Amino acid sequence: MSSPTISNRNLENALMKKGFEQRKDTHHRIYRFRYKGKKTDIRTKASHGKKDLTDNILKQIKDQLKFKDKKQLIDFINCPMTERDYIKYLISIQIIQEEQD
Numbered sequence: 001m002s003s004p005t006i007s008n009r010n011l012e013n014a015l016m017k018k019g020f021e022q023r024k025d026t027h028h029r030i031y032r033f034r035y036k037g038k039k040t041d042i043r044t045k046a047s048h049g050k051k052d053l054t055d056n057i058l059k060q061i062k063d064q065l066k067f068k069d070k071k072q073l074i075d076f077i078n079c080p081m082t083e084r085d086y087i088k089y090l091i092s093i094q095i096i097q098e099e100q101d
Contacts, residue, residue, distance in 0.1 A: 005052045011077055014078075015046075018083040058073060
């Protein structure tokens with residue numbers, strides 16, 4: 001079974017919809033996750049190119065976004081996983097702490 005093709009654009013759209021902010025540098029776009037208005041240590045980068053992402057790149061992104069497996073990353077990119085789902089996941093693995101309002 002082959003992996004689904006994921007474009008750089010699909011990744012970037014998913015990141016922007018799910019609480020990441022973008023910063024550009026010369027070669028890449030840097031994305032950092034914000035939770036309740038605060039920056040977190042969760043970040044990844046995307047190339048300016050339009051090519052599909054390789055399995056190696058997807059593995060790096062999976063690790064940077066703290067996912068346990070590739071299916072979670074694919075669900076994040078293809079949108080079955082919402083921003084709220086992602087936050088709940090990060091809290092469950094103790095990457096971020098739920099703050100009391």
